[in-house]
Amino acid sequence: MRWKVWGLIMLLIGSIVPMGFSFAGSNTTQLNQTVLNIDNETREQLISARLINQLDKISSIVEGLEDKLPENSSILTSYEKAENFKEKAIEEYNDGDYYSSILDSLSAMHYYKIVLQEFKEGKEKYNEARERIQGQIERMMGYFRMIERTIKIAESQGLDVSNISQTFNETKDAYRVVLEDLKARDFDKAKEDLKVVQEKKKVLDEEFRELREELAHQNADKIVREFLERTAKGIDFANRSIEYAKGRGVDTTGAEARLAEVEAIYNQVKALAQEEKWDEALNVIENNRETLTGFMRTLNAIHERIVQERMKRNFRGFMGEIGSRMRKDVRALRELNKKGVDTRRAELQLRTAAQEIGMGMRLLKEKKPEQAKMHFAIALRLMNEVEEFIVMHS
Structure with a gap:
C-alpha cells in the first residue's frame, strides 16, 4: 500500500x-x-x-x-x-x-x-501502537510465567496456594479475552475487557507479594546464607575493582562510600545470622535493597571507565586479555556443568558478551569509537558477572 x-x-x-x-x-x-x-x-x-x-x-x-x-x-x-x-x-x-x-x-x-x-x-x-501492545503482551506473558513458577515452588514446600491459583487463572482467562479482541480488531471491546484484567491483576499483585514474602521467610536461612556468601565475594571483588580504578586515576569516591554502606549491611546481617535470627536478617536485606542495587550500578560505572582507560593505553593488549578470560570462563563453566551446576544463564551471558565484543569491533572499523566503547563496557560487565558466578560455585 x-x-x-x-x-x-x-x-x-x-x-x-x-x-x-x-x-x-x-x-x-x-x-x-x-x-x-x-x-x-x-x-x-x-x-x-x-x-x-x-x-x-x-x-x-x-x-x-x-x-x-x-x-x-x-x-x-x-x-x-x-x-x-x-x-x-x-x-x-x-x-x-x-x-x-x-x-x-x-x-x-x-x-x-x-x-x-x-x-x-x-x-x-x-504500527507503533501494535508494537507497544506486542511489548505489553510479552511482558504480561513473562509475568504470568514468573507467577506460575513461584506457585509451583510454594506448593512443593507445603504452602497454601489455593487463593492465588484461582486469582491467577481468572486473570489469565480475562487477559485471553483481551487478546481475542485484539485479534478481531475490536479495540473498543478490548479497552473495556482490559479494565477487567487490570482489576484482577491488582488482586493478583497483592497475593503474589504476600506469597513471595511467605516463601522468603520460610526459606530465610537459605536466602541469608546465600546473601552472605555472595556479598562477601562481591565486597572482595569491589575492593579489587576500586583499587584497580584508583591506580589509573579514576575517581572512586562514590564507589567507596557505597562499599562502606554495603559492608555495614553485610556485618549487620552476619551478626543476626550468627544468632540464627533469620527473619530479622532477611528484613535487613529487604530494607536495604535500594542501597545494594545502587552499589552494583556504581561498580558497573567504574567498569565502563576502566574499559575506556584500557582501550586508550593498549587496545591490542586489552583485546588479548578479553580473549584469554573468555577461554578460561568457557572451560570453567564446562567443568561446573559436569558437576551438575546449572550454568545456562552464565553461558548465555558469556555468549552475549562475545556478541558485544563483535559489535564493538565492527563499530571501530566504522570509525565510531565512542559507540564501540559502550559495547566493550557491556561485555566486560557481563564477563565480571560470569566470573562471580564461577567463583561462587567453585
Missing part, C-alpha cells in the same frame, strides 16, 4: 499544475505548442477531461480504504468531500462548464491528498 500512497501523492502534485501534464506518446514541446494553438474552450475541455480521468483512477484506489475506517474518522470526512467535488466536477464537465469542472477537480484532488496523507499517518500510528 505504501508505494501506492506515494505514487498517488506524486500524481496529485503533478496534476495540480495543468500545464505540466505529460500525455503518453507526446513530446512536451509539441504538447505545449498544440495547446497554444487551440482556443481556450477546447484547452479547458482537454484539461478538465485529463483531471477527471485521473480522479477516477485515484478514487478507485482510495475507495478501498473506506471500509478500513471507523464511522467517526476524520479521514472519512475528507473522503466524502473529495467524492462530492469529484461528482460535481463530472456533472459540470458533462454540462460543458469546463472551467468550473477544473476548479472542482482540483478541490477533489486536494481532499484526496489529505485522505492519503492521513491514512499514511494513521497507519504509522497503528
